[in-house]
Amino acid sequence: MESIKYITPFISVTGQIQPEDMASIAAAGFVTVINNRPDAEAEEQPSSVQMAEAAGIAGLQYHYLPIISGQLTDENVSDFAQLLTGVKGPVLAFCRSGTRSCSLWALSEAHRLTPSAVLVAAKNAGYDLSGLLPRLEQRWAE
Template identity: 45%
Template structure:
């Protein structure tokens, strides 16, 4: 596989920017859903439009969830949406943004909302090259708000 999909647990991987042309390869690798955490227009050039990503994902048989946010500003609703997706089935999920950091943050908060420990979340993120210990409190707060 030429894509850099980094696992954070046995079902979820994070990635930097995906392109519409990547979606068939994502599906062939056994993933069933793609989560976009990058807002349209974040880059002046080279960033695919969400509509194109969604169309390519769906054409490849993938579920597409659009949960874009900037910086660490995920919302409890976005955390709940990902937590619900993760709790609803056993298919593999890849979440992407520019570098994978936002996707790891959202996965971490969703995992906490679904009952994982902060230690499990931080270890999973480290396996994918993402250090989230500095935002553990933020993820915990998002998880708590998402459970309400």
């Protein structure tokens, strides 16, 4: 399993995980897993059905919210924000590298946190989201 990047006490992100990782994710204290990677994005990737089954066996809540790489929409952000309001944490969101999941978190928080605070939290977790600054500023101003 790739290393888990802790953004806040409530949400962390990581790159692709495997069904056999679910038990250790639960043992690490996570309650919910969110899959932001579309099925069949890569050949070696397990399906969302396989991931959901493994999460259930491990006692984890599982949600599938696929985001196409490089095509993060405002609707995706709203869906992610709404999902976060209804799940129990701590939450582990994943995609190929963790960047999409971190970007979703950043944009979903941009109405509550200043753009600089969002960028610092992402950077502390190992993600440079400076390319999102215009969108963060726009969402902050709304």
